[in-house]
Amino acid sequence: MGELEEAKAKAAAAYNAAADHFDHPVSSFWHRFGRRTIERLGLREGERVLDVCCGSGGSALPAAEAVAPQGKVVAVDLAERLVGLGEAKARARGLGNIEFRAADMLALGYPDASFDVVVCVFGIFFVPDMVAATRELWRMVRPGGRLAITTWGPDLFEPGNSAFWDAIQTERADLVKGFNPWERISTPASLRDMLGDADISGADIVAEAGSHPLDSPDDWWLIAMGSGYRGTLAQLDPATMARVRDKNLASIAECNAITTNVVYAIAAK
Structure with missing residues (x-):
């Protein structure tokens, strides 16, 4: 299995397994930052939107609401269980203008300039070659359209993250990762450089510091x-x-919040 196929398989397996807890209220940040991404885009009624790495619809569902009734959203994720959660939410909200697909964002088969807006929230870093993936997303943006990439900033989920990997190190050192994939683009400068390598210039990039409260370590x-x-x-x-x-x-018995810094990028074509 090649590096790309292995990365896709790992991401799909992890998030299919996580689907039973993905929408738990303690993880509301998925939807908070997804909605914030859509708010920053200023979507207009009638626009056609592609949302890749859509999870259970954190950004795709508010996008569908924003472009209704004539606009359309196509929401794509490798994890079919998350796609199923998103479909159920769309039905519950009566959103008939959104299509969820369990598919690979690098092999969707859409022609050039198929969408007014392409969105990728917390997903581009799972692909080993982010530049190639970003070029593929940019290809599907029409002239005058926008690409939104949202990624994690530094120190994600600390101190919980370090405590987690310390505990894994003690029990199964073979499973400890050398780095987290989002660390490649966790600052405005590194994200701008990645976009530049994909021949995208002039993006509006904003870093937003934040934290997520914990009522208890169990959260x-x-x-x-x-x-x-x-x-x-x-x-x-x-x-x-x-x-x-x-x-x-x-290790985090006294912890009442974890770090959730975010970096938003929006590029106009």
Whole structure:
């Protein structure tokens, strides 16, 4: 299996596993930052939107509301269980102008300039070659249209993140990652450089500092179970997972918030 195929398989497996906790109220940041991305775009009624790495619809659902009734949203994710959650939410809201697809954003088959707006929230960094992926998204943006890429800023989920990997190190050092993929573009400068390598210039890039409250350490564990950490946790037997959980939560017993810094980029074509 090549690097790209392996990365796609890992991402799909992690987020299919995480689907049972992905929409838990403690993880409301998925939808907060998705909605914030759409607000920054200023979508207009009638626009056609492609949302890739859509998860359960954090940005795709508010996009569908913004462009209704004549506009259309196509929402794509590799994790079919998250796509199913998004479809259920769209039905519950009576949104008939959104189509969810379990598919690969790099092989959608749409012609050049098919969309007014292309959106990717917390997803571009899962692809080993971000530049090639960004070029593919840009290709589908019509002249005068916009591309929005939202990524994580520095120190994501600290101190929970460090506590998590310290606990994994103790039990299964072989599963510890050398770096988190979003760290490649976690600053405005590095994100601008990546966009430049994809021949995209003049993007409006804004870094937004933030934190996410925890009512108790247990909230952090629910967040880990409903996010990319689940791909690591899924490789543990129940006894090992219990020890990792206990070690992780003991390390953050006094913690009442985790870091959620975000970087937004919007480029006009």
